Amino acid sequence: MTDNANKLLRGVLAVATVAAIAVLTIKVTARPPDPPKHHRIPVRFWHMWTGEWTPVMNHVVAEFNASQDKYEVIPLLVPSESGSSNNASSKFLLSVAGGDPPDCMAQWSQAMSAWAQDGILSPIDPLMTPADKAAYAKCYPVVRKNGWYKGHLYGLVTAFDVYACYYRADHFRQAGLDPERFPSTLEDLIADGRKLDKYDAGHSLVRMGYMPETFTNYVPAYGGSFYDESTGKILVDTPANLRAMSSLVKARDVVGNDKVVRFESGLNSGDAGNWPFIGGQVSVQLDGEWRVQQIAQFAPNLDYRIAPLPPPSGGKSLSSFSMVDYLTIPKGAKHPEGAWEFMKFWAGLSDPARAAKYKVWFGWLPASPEMAKAPAFQDFVHKYPQFRTFMDLAASDNIEATPPVPLQVYWADRVQAADDQAMHGTLTPKQALDKLQQELDREAARRKELGYEE
Amino acid sequence: MRKNWIGYAFISPWLLGFLIFAAIPFMTSIYLSFTRYNIITPPHWVGLANYHMLLTGDPQFWKSLGVTFRYAGAAVPLGIVAGVTLALLLNLNIKGMAFYRTIFFLPSIVPTVATSVVFMWILNPQIGLVNRVLKMVGVDGPAWLQSSTWAPWSLVLMSLWGVGGSMVIYLAGLKDIPVHLYEAAMIDGAGPLQRLRHVTLPMLSPVIFFNAVMGIIGVFQYFTEAYIMTHGGPEDSTHFYALYLFERAWRYLDMGYASAMAWVLFLLVMGVTGFMFWGQKKWVHYDG
Numbered sequence: 102m103t104d105n106a107n108k109l110l111r112g113v114l115a116v117a118t119v120a121a122i123a124v125l126t127i128k129v130t131a132r133p134p135d136p137p138k139h140h141r142i143p144v145r146f147w148h149m150w151t152g153e154w155t156p157v158m159n160h161v162v163a164e165f166n167a168s169q170d171k172y173e174v175i176p177l178l179v180p181s182e183s184g185s186s187n188n189a190s191s192k193f194l195l196s197v198a199g200g201d202p203p204d205c206m207a208q209w210s211q212a213m214s215a216w217a218q219d220g221i222l223s224p225i226d227p228l229m230t231p232a233d234k235a236a237y238a239k240c241y242p243v244v245r246k247n248g249w250y251k252g253h254l255y256g257l258v259t260a261f262d263v264y265a266c267y268y269r270a271d272h273f274r275q276a277g278l279d280p281e282r283f284p285s286t287l288e289d290l291i292a293d294g295r296k297l298d299k300y301d302a303g304h305s306l307v308r309m310g311y312m313p314e315t316f317t318n319y320v321p322a323y324g325g326s327f328y329d330e331s332t333g334k335i336l337v338d339t340p341a342n343l344r345a346m347s348s349l350v351k352a353r354d355v356v357g358n359d360k361v362v363r364f365e366s367g368l369n370s371g372d373a374g375n376w377p378f379i380g381g382q383v384s385v386q387l388d389g390e391w392r393v394q395q396i397a398q399f400a401p402n403l404d405y406r407i408a409p410l411p412p413p414s415g416g417k418s419l420s421s422f423s424m425v426d427y428l429t430i431p432k433g434a435k436h437p438e439g440a441w442e443f444m445k446f447w448a449g450l451s452d453p454a455r456a457a458k459y460k461v462w463f464g465w466l467p468a469s470p471e472m473a474k475a476p477a478f479q480d481f482v483h484k485y486p487q488f489r490t491f492m493d494l495a496a497s498d499n500i501e502a503t504p505p506v507p508l509q510v511y512w513a514d515r516v517q518a519a520d521d522q523a524m525h526g527t528l529t530p531k532q533a534l535d536k537l538q539q540e541l542d543r544e545a546a547r548r549k550e551l552g553y554e555e
Numbered sequence: 556m557r558k559n560w561i562g563y564a565f566i567s568p569w570l571l572g573f574l575i576f577a578a579i580p581f582m583t584s585i586y587l588s589f590t591r592y593n594i595i596t597p598p599h600w601v602g603l604a605n606y607h608m609l610l611t612g613d614p615q616f617w618k619s620l621g622v623t624f625r626y627a628g629a630a631v632p633l634g635i636v637a638g639v640t641l642a643l644l645l646n647l648n649i650k651g652m653a654f655y656r657t658i659f660f661l662p663s664i665v666p667t668v669a670t671s672v673v674f675m676w677i678l679n680p681q682i683g684l685v686n687r688v689l690k691m692v693g694v695d696g697p698a699w700l701q702s703s704t705w706a707p708w709s710l711v712l713m714s715l716w717g718v719g720g721s722m723v724i725y726l727a728g729l730k731d732i733p734v735h736l737y738e739a740a741m742i743d744g745a746g747p748l749q750r751l752r753h754v755t756l757p758m759l760s761p762v763i764f765f766n767a768v769m770g771i772i773g774v775f776q777y778f779t780e781a782y783i784m785t786h787g788g789p790e791d792s793t794h795f796y797a798l799y800l801f802e803r804a805w806r807y808l809d810m811g812y813a814s815a816m817a818w819v820l821f822l823l824v825m826g827v828t829g830f831m832f833w834g835q836k837k838w839v840h841y842d843g
Contacts, residue, residue: 190805191805194594194595194805194808195594197595198594198595215807215808219593219595219596219808220593220595220596221593221595305681359698362680362698362701362702363680363681363698363701364681366679366680366681366682366698366700366701367679367680367681367682432595510806510807511807514802514806518788518790518791521788521789521790522790525703525789525790527703527790540614540615543612543613543614546612547608547612547613550604550608551591551601551604551605551608551811552591552599552601553591
């Protein structure tokens with residue numbers, strides 16, 4: 102072949118390659134076809150329910166859209182890290198800063214007060230009709246006490262997680278314990294946990310009976326709290342909180358922190374069917390209500406029961422800490438009225454019986470006694486009797502929440518750090534709580550000096 | 556004149572990109588560091604309050620600085636030693652050297668996120684590769700990333716994984732050393748170690764200095780691995796400066812405070828780099 106022919110061939114190949122890349126690029130980056138135009142007002146809704154939850158979320162939206170001739174909700178999944186809302190929160194904050202936020206966003210971040218103070222969210226209560234307010238007033242205390250800042254509601258609770266003890270009946274029998282008689286005190290439960298532990302030949306844990314962990318989850322049972330309603334300030338260094346942290350450290354020391362850390366590092370992530378409780382690595386696990394649905398889906402024949410966390414001596418029964426999913430309207434939303442229509446539809450303020458169906462699809466708890474009585478929930482409890490424990494917890498007055506102060510995100514991070522230090526034995530529980538209180542006071546003073554209104 | 560404009564037009568994409576994405580944000584952050592700013596509402600002037608609180612009322616600032624300095628003190632020298640050693644080995648005349656060089660260079664082009672996720676498994680105290688191997692020789696390995704004592708060292712260990720990047724530069728430096736210097740040393744009776752001490756290392760010192768400066772700048776911005784693998788824990792033992800800065804900016808929406816932190820970091824890096832430039836006169840040899 103001549104040089105000219107070679108050059109021609111190379112030229113043709115180069116052009117073909119560039120053309121192929123261009124076609125592929127255009128195909129990949131081409132905008133999806135515009136959604137069909139409707140005469141209804143579009144309500145843009147961002148959420149974070151990935152995996153098995155996405156179709157459920159889309160189903161709720163479809164039902165709302167079918168019920169409407171004025172608004173149409175357009176859902177958008179904004180994926181986030183597993184177990185966190187960091188990525189989605191950053192995208193959300195940038196959308197607000199850029200002046201083009203969604204009309205409504207579901208939030209997992211326990212930062213309603215912080216974001217309200219920062220002017221990121223719009224208050225919802227001005228949109229509420231008297232009928233909406235009346236329906237809201239009938240909701241459980243845990244729903245009503247979350248999402249407020251300075252007398253205004255910024256986050257409508259669409260779901261809340263409370264925690265109870267899942268326990269394996271088969272493990273109980275193996276250890277000579279009666280699964281029908283769950284321990285009545287936390288001290289007894291911790292003691293039974295050691296009977297359920299299993300070690301291999303090298304004295305490494307292969308099954309954890311029960312280990313009380315995460316300081317915030319145990320504070321309510323000890324009658325503790327993180328918020329002083331009389332002063333409107335965070336308060337962590339209290340005798341009840343100290344008792345809670347001390348008991349957690351004591352329980353851990355019996356097994357040994359190193360053994361616990363090593364054992365837990367080898368456990369699965371806990372998502373869906375990978376939950377170590379299903380895998381049999383844990384016999385008793387304090388966890389949330391959504392697991393009932395997951396067990397039904399991924400391990401339908403699992404022999405398990407659920408009981409409320411037994412109170413410690415002198416503590417509170419039917420208690421739990423709560424983590425909340427909110428529906429919010431960001432500042433700058435173009436159709437807040439449409440967003441509110443969707444929010445109350447889904448949260449059940451406009452029709453609790455209808456919303457009960459959606460909650461059941463997600464495996465969530467009812468927001469009010471009326472919703473709990475709806476056929477959807479009654480059928481669900483009939484099908485999964487274990488869920489009854491969570492229904493009882495939902496109605497309880499002993500549910501603690503994230504402090505409704507702008508410092509709440511910092512609070513959550515520093516509580517976790519203090520918990521960490523106490524569990525590792527670097528600080529005593531008293532030292533850890535003292536240090537935590539100092540950090541929070543210092544941060545509050547810092548914010549005050551910068552001119553923030555607390 | 557017309558020619559100039561054509562030239563500017565050609566470089567305008569870069570120029571605009573630099574102005575919009577680097578120069579303007581860089582200068583704006585100076586102003587923001589004197590304000591209270593949450594990205595939503597307009598910045599509010601607070602004077603030196605952010606700097607004052609940073610230096611006098613924030614133990615976490617000092618702690619994160621300590622974590623970063625300790626890491627720098629271990630990772631940078633170890634990285635240099637490992638890089639130079641590897642380059643010396645890969646400079647030998649043996650068969651298949653190109654293959655070995657490729658193998659050692661490859662880890663440095665693997666994305667940090669992927670490397671971090673893999674190392675989380677490798678260093679898992681229960682099911683990780685490292686502890687399994689240690690167990691085979693009768694050693695009960697530490698809890699690595701789950702231990703406040705070992706977590707920083709785990710990250711130092713991991714930093715050596717990417718040493719191939721600097722190794723290539725050392726290798727290029729070694730190739731530049733004139734052969735006649737070795738010949739002269741051998742005629743004078745110098746052994747391999749003496750040649751290394753009196754020829755190779757002095758001649759390589761500009762490259763070592765360059766990698767040391769780049770390494771220092773890099774470790775002061777150390778973020779990704781800690782963000783993915785430890786989130787700053789356990790017990791704040793890997794709460795690096797850049798991670799704390801990120802939290803202040805994006806978790807607490809304290810952009811003014813974070814900007815002040817960024818400028819303190821900038822001055823620190825400039826200071827340390829300046830100190831290194833001052834000290835290099837004593838050990839870096841530029842003439843052949």
